[in-house]
Amino acid sequence: MQHSSPKPRVVFVHGTGRFGIAAWPYQHRLASAYDCLFVRRHGFAPDGAPQRTDFGADMDIVVENLGDGGHLVAHSQGAVSAMMAAVERPELVASLTLFEPACLSLTADLPATRAHRKRLEPLFAARNELDDEQYHREFSRLVLGAAAKPLASAADRLQASRLRLQDPPWTAPLHIVPGVRTLVVTGGWEPLYEEVAEYLATTGAVHRHAANNHRPQDTPEGHGLLVDFLADGQHG
Incomplete structure (x- = not known):
């Protein structure tokens, strides 16, 4: 009897507002094809008091949820810990998708x-x-x-x-980019995020635009870019 292979894992990392599964309303539907984990960053427990940013703790949460490896998808400030995890453990990261990444340590002087x-x-x-x-x-x-x-x-x-309690993202200890396959999606509304995306594009990332300002992942277009990128990685 032939057994199907386990679903590839996708770890989702939220920004500063909604967290966990609530931060990814369009991406729930990926659960039929992927093992989707919607993490909560440090200090975002719904039944606990808020805590100050801990970039290292956030990175550890991401790495722990990757398990034996998977895809990373992150939004805004969540992109900082996702990219830190990909720098620290690139062998675990099949691909990296960043929506409106606030990786401002990389562009601090731009x-x-x-x-x-x-x-x-x-x-x-x-x-x-x-x-x-x-x-x-x-x-x-x-x-x-x-x-x-x-x-x-x-x-x-x-x-x-x-x-x-959120620390400035430009204080994060993130100064290099990982050598993993990367998609960056921005809304084209704010020069700050376009600057980060353009910087990452110079390092090999694919940069695309979708509507809806700071949350392009909440649109069919933005979600479709993610779906196609994940699928290309699975078949590439």
Whole structure:
């Protein structure tokens, strides 16, 4: 009797907002073809208090969930620990897909990242003197250019608390890129992420665009790019 081979693993790493499986609403459907694991980064346990960023702990979570090896898919700040894991353990990473990666350590001296740092560094420096609501309000103004929505629920307040504890992504110990097959998908709306993507493209990554600003993975087009990239890796 012939047995089918086990499904290839795909590990999904979230950004700073939604986490775990909730961060990947379009990607649930991949479970029929892949062993999908939707991780929670350090400090994102739903029943625990928020904690300050620990890039090393995040990397360890990613590596642990890779097991004997698999594909990595990450969004925004989650791309930092995914890429760190791929640098540290490239033999475990079949491919790397990054949606709007905030790998700002790599582009710290390039114009868009430099301007972003200049705008946000005073806020990060003052975060211990601000409460969660004050930080949330100022972060929304500086990053989104819009007034913050009221913290109307316990979940909103928890997310604001977690946001205040996130360290600047440009402080991550990430200074080289892994030699693994890489797709970068950006929304074409923000020079900061385009700058990171263009940098990664110079190192061999494939760069594609999809709609929906900072969450291109939530569209048929963005999801389709991921599906095709994973399939090419399986048959390549």
